[in-house]
Amino acid sequence: MKKIILLFLINFFFLTTVDAQTQVKDSLKLLLQKEKTDTGRVLLLADLGFEYMGSKQDTIMVLALEGLSLSRRIGFIKGEAVSLNRIGNAFNGFGNYPKAMESFLKALKINEKIKNTDGIQRNLNNIGVVHLSQEDYQRALAYLFKSKELAEKNNNKRSISISLGYIGLAYLNLKKIDSARLYTQQAHDVAYEIHFPRIIGSSLTTLGGIHSQTGQNKLALEYYRLSAPYSERAENFADLSNTYLGMAKLFKKIDRMILVLFMQKNLF
Structure with a gap:
């Protein structure tokens, strides 16, 4: 019965449309249509790609390649680095780590050359x-x-x-x-302060994993339960999968504990 409920919850959260996240994407798409400058378009393509992190790696790649092509055509060096960084994100999501590393290192080299500290910071994080x-x-x-x-x-x-x-x-x-x-x-406290659902959700999932490792099963389940709506809102399905995987493992562990307690009670 628990497995059926868990599968239902997973399907529900994956299929639910998140209005807030959709609005962000729609706003960025509208800005792209209205943007007059090529440099502005490159940066908006990268911003739009970020909104698909954890859900649609192929879309990230398409947007990033468009940004890279446009950047090279107009000689927009910063845009080239931004686009390479986003290409690395897509490769990492695909599990192609050598290509991801190659893209991030290329972006880092460019950002170091133009002394773009924000870009360097993002590249170091992604590496x-x-x-x-x-x-x-x-x-x-x-x-x-x-x-x-x-x-x-x-x-x-x-x-x-x-x-x-x-x-x-x-x-x-x-x-x-x-x-x-x-x-x-x-991470949770900073993300909560700035209303950043993606990191609120992922940090709550990690806290669930921490409490699971220390045997605090009920508290772990509570953190997992709290994390799901935030990851759903951010359409971060990778973290949402980790959340439900953690919950499933806990349900299995708790079931075994109940069985052991039942056997002990009946044996003694």
Whole structure:
């Protein structure tokens, strides 16, 4: 019965249209139609691509390639770096880590040349994410901390919350629970302050994983339950999948615990 309910919930959340997220995408599409300058179009294409993170990697790639082609045609160096960064996001979503790393490193080289600190910060974060995806957690942390430091210098709270969230996830995978909890809670607090649903959702999912690892099953389920609406609102289906996978594992664990307790009660 629990499996049926869980499948129903997954289907419901995946198929529900999120009005707020749709409005953001529609606004960006409208701005693209009205934008007169090529440089403006390149940046809007990258912004629109970000809104598909965690859901439609193919759409991100199409938008980013259009931005890259336009940037090179008009000699817009910053736009080339922005587009390469977004191409890297798409490759990372596809699981093509070598291509993702190649794109991020190209973008980083350009941003360093033009001294674009915001771009450098994003590239460092994304390089860290690729290492995280490949389970090279120590190297991931090195890049993520550099990214966080730059984001703090630029007072970019959105980027700060993103880097903090990945740092927490890296520590969770290293089984360093105290550090994982510290940085993930910080990510949540910053994201909540600026109303950033994507990171609120992902940080709550990580907190669910932390409490699951420490045997606090009820609290873990509560964090997973809280995270789902935020990931749904951001249409971040990758995090939503992790949320429900974590819940499913907990339901299975709890069922086993109930069975053990029942057997003990009847045996003694």
